[in-house]
Amino acid sequence: MIFSRKLLKETITSVQKLIKHDLNIVTADKYIISVKAGNGGTGLARYNGCGGYGGNVYFVAKPNVAFTDIKRKLKSKMKIRADPGVSANKLGLIGAHGKHEYFEVPIGIEVVDRENNTLIARCSRPFNKYLIARGGEGGSANTGYKGLPGQALEIEVHLKLRPNIGLLGFPNAGKSTILKAFVPEKSVKIADYPFTTVNPQVAFWNSSTPSTSSTSPLAENFTVSLADLPGIIEGASRNRGRGYQFLKHLEYADIVLMVVDCQGFQLKNELDCPFRTPLESIALLNKEVENYDKKLAKKPIVLVLNKIDLLESDESRDNIQSLQNLLKTKNWWMGLPEEFRPTIPMRFENVIQLSAKSGKIEELQKVLTGLRHHIHALTDVPENSNFEEKPRKKRLL
Ligand SMILES: Nc1nc2c(ncn2[C@@H]2O[C@H](COP(=O)(O)OP(=O)(O)OP(=O)(O)O)[C@@H](O)[C@H]2O)c(=O)[nH]1
Numbered sequence: 547m548i549f550s551r552k553l554l555k556e557t558i559t560s561v562q563k564l565i566k567h568d569l570n571i572v573t574a575d576k577y578i579i580s581v582k583a584g585n586g587g588t589g590l591a592r593y594n595g596c597g598g599y600g601g602n603v604y605f606v607a608k609p610n611v612a613f614t615d616i617k618r619k620l621k622s623k624m625k626i627r628a629d630p631g632v633s634a635n636k637l638g639l640i641g642a643h644g645k646h647e648y649f650e651v652p653i654g655i656e657v658v659d660r661e662n663n664t665l666i667a668r669c670s671r672p673f674n675k676y677l678i679a680r681g682g683e684g685g686s687a688n689t690g691y692k693g694l695p696g697q698a699l700e701i702e703v704h705l706k707l708r709p710n711i712g713l714l715g716f717p718n719a720g721k722s723t724i725l726k727a728f729v730p731e732k733s734v735k736i737a738d739y740p741f742t743t744v745n746p747q748v749a750f751w752n753s754s755t756p757s758t759s760s761t762s763p764l765a766e767n768f769t770v771s772l773a774d775l776p777g778i779i780e781g782a783s784r785n786r787g788r789g790y791q792f793l794k795h796l797e798y799a800d801i802v803l804m805v806v807d808c809q810g811f812q813l814k815n816e817l818d819c820p821f822r823t824p825l826e827s828i829a830l831l832n833k834e835v836e837n838y839d840k841k842l843a844k845k846p847i848v849l850v851l852n853k854i855d856l857l858e859s860d861e862s863r864d865n866i867q868s869l870q871n872l873l874k875t876k877n878w879w880m881g882l883p884e885e886f887r888p889t890i891p892m893r894f895e896n897v898i899q900l901s902a903k904s905g906k907i908e909e910l911q912k913v914l915t916g917l918r919h920h921i922h923a924l925t926d927v928p929e930n931s932n933f934e935e936k937p938r939k940k941r942l943l
């Protein structure tokens with residue numbers, strides 16, 4: 547009996563651990579939902595009766611809602627509906643308004659209208675409500691006593707991670723190995739083939755470095771979130787290799803950690819996948835990032851030249867040293883052929899040589915700690931919603 551209790555406790559603990567671990571793996575970061583606001587109720591022409599307005603559909607940003615809760619609540623139908631307005635009749639000349647639908651979503655999601663690919667709302671303010679679809683006007687003399695239809699639209703909701711530090715690089719560069727070096731207790735999938743990481747995953751690193759600045763909110767002991775993203779490939783900004791879905795997670799990153807294999811990169815040993823030197827890889831990553839979003843190329847970026855333990859000759863070590871020196875200059879890209887040159891060349895905050903596999907990442911940690919003035923506390927949510935609500939018209943009757 548005692549034994550089985552112990553076993554049960556152990557099982558519960560390991561399941562809890564697993565769940566905790568799973569929460570940090572982002573298995574879904576986009577849903578498609580059909581939204582329909584309520585139709586207006588019909589009026590009654592003979593008695594000048596007015597139908598009620600249809601209900602609106604709102605999203606309410608809530609801190610304790612997870613992205614996957616959306617799917618859990620909507621199940622496979624993925625539909626959100628608000629009530630129609632009540633029609634006028636002889637006994638009730640003013641029809642009641644339809645009930646609004648308030649749907650809870652996690653903070654930070656973005657809502658895009660699929661028809662014209664426009665951003666409808668950025669749900670960034672906790673407990674704020676965001677109008678997604680407006681209910682139809684109730685029938686009255688204005689509308690010829692017809693109830694107007696509520697807005698109907700198909701939307702995409704996007705989860706964008708807000709990591710303090712986002713890892714960027716071609717496949718196999720060693721991004722996950724770096725994450726693992728930061729958080730050795732986390733189970734991270736690492737392998738010697740491209741696309742090992744298929745879903746973004748987030749880890750938390752606690753730095754207990756003594757404070758040098760009294761102004762930083764994160765002085766002394768601070769925790770930063772790191773997002774390990776799947777490797778992108780050339781053409782990622784045109785969504786090749788689902789690149790768009792991964793680059794979007796860097797939009798809100800405070801610092802981008804760009805990782806490049808110091809021996810260069812080739813996706814496959816095939817003609818249409820040419821070998822890229824480390825410098826070409828960096829320039830191509832720069833181009834992908836700027837094509838996706840110019841603002842991204844201007845973020846604070848730390849560049850890691852990884853796998854230096856694989857450099858065998860003095861000559862190759864010297865070459866990497868010269869490359870490191872070149873990358874610290876403003877015009878690092880100028881010697882490249884035209885097709886590699888970025889439009890917005892990145893200015894690296896720092897360039898580091900590393901062997902992530904060895905786990906010795908103190909220098910990188912020091913550099914990131916030195917950049918903590920760029921890092922927002924994990925609770926900060928930038929506010930930039932400008933969506934205004936239009937009140938329902940007052941009716942005279
Ligand atoms: N020798 C050496 N190998 C490394 C180093 N860092 C990573 N590797 C190896 O490189 C391979 C790829 O490492 P990952 O960390 O999975 O690379 P990734 O960038 O996360 O790859 P994707 O998830 O496919 O984008 C693995 O076999 C690692 O063990 C390093 O510093 N030195």
Ligand SMILES: [Mg+2]
Nearest residue numbers: 721722742743
């Ligand atoms: Mg990986």
